Amino acid sequence: MNIEIINIGDELLIGQVVNTNASWMGEQLSLAGFKVQQFTIIGDTREQILDALWKAGERSEVVLISGGIGPTKDDITKTTLCDFFGTRLVFDEEAYKDVESMFARRGYQVTELNRQQAYLPEDCTSIPNKLGTARGMWFEKSFPSRIPHPVSGTQDAEARMQEPGYSKLRQVIYVSMPGVPFEMKSMMEEYIIHELKTRFHPKSIYHKTILTQGIGESFLAAIIEEWENNLPPAIRLAYLPQPGIVRLRLTGTGDNDASIRSLVEEEVEKLYSLIPEYIFGADDDKLEAIIGRMLKEKGCSLGTAESCTGGYIAHLVTSIPGSSSYFKGSIIAYDNEVKELMLGIMPETFEEFGAVSEEVVTEMAIGAQSHLNVDYVIAVSGIAGPDGGTPEKPVGTTWIAIATPDEVFAKQFLFGDSRDRNIRRAALQALNMLRKNLAGQ
């Protein structure tokens, strides 16, 4: 069974909006065990909508449409859908009551524009929209079976039409949804994916994403090569690299939920024993949230002393709601004078070792620990670039120190030559050094 996605909206074609709806829908459908055949993105004209509906139905059994409906856009898409399915718009009391009560909750009167939204195609099942006023519409249509695809030399469409099987009819499902991301997502999650699963019984599918830090994709691939080669055929592996992090996604497919789940978890366990030092979490975990939980459990506080990361570590830590219960503050010492004034580092230490050195980063960590009165400190000093590198200390050279109630330790890294990526990699590396220490690794 093939699924296609049609996104309607001029704003997508002129690049004003990046089409995150398509990738989200593709991901959710894949995760549910369906195969997505094609995305088609078109403007909101009758001609383009009809062309896309027709061609998608020739190729696929399910066509999911987002966009082109809503208070100011309703006209073209809904009337075009009616023409395509040979039906007409009728006033839907239930849909109107929904709009009315949504407006009442917000203290507004229903406008004429919104009243129009209660007109729905007679010949469809409408899908409630908990978060907006445009309902979803579920259509089913008999369709000639797939036209054989043209190949070079037989591009004569007339010849294609004569091929056997063309006139057989089959059912195609079309579902139209609003383009507003959170409205579309809620309809997909609460109704459409469930309904498609009930109809088509895709295979059981189970995903687990393992998050690694501190090792590049190709080095990681070399270490786990044997494990990867011995994965059972029911499990596929995908490498999903981001700056500073490589995610490994295992996808198991089978006939039984419980057995495919345990098959994947077995392989995850092997992976944990193979590269324990690089794995920091799974699925949606974030390093800054993990260390937050660990600090809370210990009842300990955290501060940072940052030079080249310029406050990015503090920003990540404080992006987590509730971080004020363990994060007390930071000293961003970009200039050496600030390192002296606020962290008590001696001018001689700079002269002897340079600002990017084990000695300075260690003193930064100790200085922040006492000045901020915290249990743990992350300290970073490095050369983010593009300027400031030397033959001995090229751009990307970075020292990271962690101060704990018991000790201070530091490590040197050589990242790349992109300023943005160096800042990001240093921050993730530093957070992971603290995580390992908190975990007793």
Next chain:
Amino acid sequence: MNIEIINIGDELLIGQVVNTNASWMGEQLSLAGFKVQQFTIIGDTREQILDALWKAGERSEVVLISGGIGPTKDDITKTTLCDFFGTRLVFDEEAYKDVESMFARRGYQVTELNRQQAYLPEDCTSIPNKLGTARGMWFEKSFPSRIPHPVSGTQDAEARMQEPGYSKLRQVIYVSMPGVPFEMKSMMEEYIIHELKTRFHPKSIYHKTILTQGIGESFLAAIIEEWENNLPPAIRLAYLPQPGIVRLRLTGTGDNDASIRSLVEEEVEKLYSLIPEYIFGADDDKLEAIIGRMLKEKGCSLGTAESCTGGYIAHLVTSIPGSSSYFKGSIIAYDNEVKELMLGIMPETFEEFGAVSEEVVTEMAIGAQSHLNVDYVIAVSGIAGPDGGTPEKPVGTTWIAIATPDEVFAKQFLFGDSRDRNIRRAALQALNMLRKNLAGQ
């Protein structure tokens, strides 16, 4: 003249990668004055590629393809292109020399896989790739003229084929590019867009984006309504809102480069005189880069004292290369104890006014100015949420102070209830307050 875009890649369909290529291409082509008709995203199978090539050629005069070529993906796409265009792969000496010299520069031997990339379709113009090994391919093909679009009731494809004009031939251009974003972008910018402009002479087009801060989209729209209604018909206006910033894009279209440019600039000037307090820059300007330039010119230094923004302002400021020449450091005082220890705020001030108050944020700014020994300070104290709000000071309440060599001033804001957006809006608002002061506004 219509353009279509085809993106090839399974990773796009399963949502592993968001399709930023399509939106970038759509934007660049629109900016160059072309109309993009459709994006089609497909997996890398022969059947899907043929189907997409065929159908795009029926609708459009130019078809731009990205993805499906490169060292490990070459086979299917290139042989399928050869079949579609009725040609064959031949070894291209010039292409091979390019690959060889690129490898020599990096100190590698050419692999067999990369040698294969020098096989190109005989019947195409190949496009050099300065940043990779996969060349672009420019094909031209005679094609039956557009099939009239199906409408309800006449979905019989055979009937469509009989309609007049079907058998007329016209030229369709197909260009195949790699899917690696920077390789595709360089080919588009250096060759393809220029070539399409030469062939099709689109109308002159001129864009200018005005950046505003400190006012919401609907309030802004109300203020500039009259100006907007009186825009000449050759100019279109688009609102592009982001958290904390609303961009206004003016697009002028005409027959003459110089006259359309001056028409747009005239309207931009009117806009400047209408809302001078909200405009901070144009096109790709960034607030953190603008204040950096201004501080450098004055030979002045900057520091921050941040509570709820948690280092995000320092991060923005230090994301600009060369910021170390004016940014000295920050005190991130998340906890009141740190505000006392590092900024010298009296416990009584908290007791009397609370941490989110004009008095505290003003003392933060003055304290940082002397402790960090800087000329200018941005200080922020607020309630980012989700917790910490009270009836008098709900989530989103934020005080921002600016200390200059001459004065300190503070202002209160009430942002929304999203933690992420509150942090971002507070940071942009604070940077803009400093910019206005530096500009003497």
